[in-house]
Amino acid sequence: MTDEKAGPVRSITDLARIAGVSVSTVSRALTAKGALNTETRRRIQALADHHGFRLNVAAQNLRLGRTGSIAVLLPLGHERGQHLSDPFFMAMLGFLADELTERGYDLLLSRVLPQGDDWLDAFIRAGRADGIIIIGQSDQGAVLDAVADRYRPLVIWGSHGPRNRYLTVGTDNIAGGQLAAHHLIDRGRRKLAFFGNVAVPEFAARYQGFLAALPDDVRGQVDLVHAHVTPEASQSVATAYFAAGNRPDGIFAASDVTAMSVIAAAADHGLRVPADLSVVGFDDVPMARLTNPQLTTIRQDIAQGAHLLADLLVRRLGGDDGTSIQIAPTLIVRDSA
Template structure:
């Protein structure tokens, strides 16, 4: 028989405690706590001395103990709505840029980022979080209710809607639509098409802005509903327009991939971009910018959005007044 013993799981390292430091410094542990916490209740001299000692011995705070005592976790859960096989979810660069901003801001404020997917949100650790950030594209309606029930400070990325009353940070989708309409009008386009999903809150706002601005000039765009945001979907969209013999001279697509697909189909049909048809995409992806011809697109600032999301949860956690916010977008005009 073997005497090979299974290594003890998660072998707890020796690690000093405050009590140890206290003994070393010849003070009580509460003094150590205060010294390390930069409390004004200890002399500058002893504070220095104890902090130096802590550094020297590589003291590490036990986060669990502090969190238990303080009854908070110093953690914000980020819930990513991840439909396993959908076209645009966690796999795309978007939420990731948001995550970057969030992570940067939260960690520099001493908070941790707990990453979860919708499915795991019942997780005990999520419930222990001090706050919630919800990332997802239009899947909110029911989800929000679920999380709201947890009674945690929560901030959502997306489009603000009238009926729900949680804090929302998102891009100015409406203005994006207006900008694109203005652009089309300024270059004399009179028969615009909108490709996207009007059930999606963010896209719906883009559509509204687009429609309203055009309406001011007596123009009514054609709405071409597309659920998928893929290149193929864009191709099909334009083909269906051609099949229906619709006359159009400009396309506002709700994603760069849709736009690129549309352009490809236009070229197939012998139409010239931008001479015959102008096309504007959304998200200003690197691929769109490198496309031939380089794609005009609406850019949103994901990273800044992430930072804002983080700041707002933190403010909520601190009990400060917080309001929703929309971030400006910019239309990047390139060749199309």
């Protein structure tokens, strides 16, 4: 297996010399992180076992000035009741975990309820991660702009804005809203409503695109219904809206969770979807095809988004500035519209 005269193995450098590979290759083999040929990984692990060598990952990271982790933060300034169990969050986090693991990083997850303007600075000062991915701008755009001026390894999943000083990866939300508008008009729907919190940049862009694509005589009659993104809050708002006698024939919801809540509330008020009411969501979470009726929605490619977020952040860590990226949305037609 190895030369018994090679001497004691006290460090990763000793093991790399005996194995005839680089130190980084030994590190990837012993941490099971990063791409490496299976045979090479097994051979190095066997050598380490033979010599009783165990890699001190914490000490290695300390020497390298790194943690080996990427933080994924979910700031909930606008929706403090939203939880990690939200279907969009769950899908995005799953894809991000896979992407970061492939690049040799652990995922450090934190749900943040911002208190003041220094929450992100405080997290960075704690030194718990090598870089940060933030899911959603929430109402924290000013905080993100300020931090981006002095902290490079920061990428945001969210709505692109020409004035943003931070990098974003996200769906073209305006185009997504336009797709929803065209689809509802093509279905003959003229009395429309939008359900969503337009204080959120992504939702505001979806509403903007939705309105812009409507005929003039329809645009001026659209109901804007402020709806939170949790299922309970969305259904409560929709229930009150229908109970007040409102009877739109088409609804565009800012998220699939809100759309599903609207459908449930409509059924409670004797409205048939899609016979009486067409409903279009946004996201295309896995649950969208399991609802009754199945949800027509605007798909944002979450898997591609996670790949681009991880790729852009790792390139930023390597010194590449990178640029913001927008992903084209797709209309997915199912039974609800």
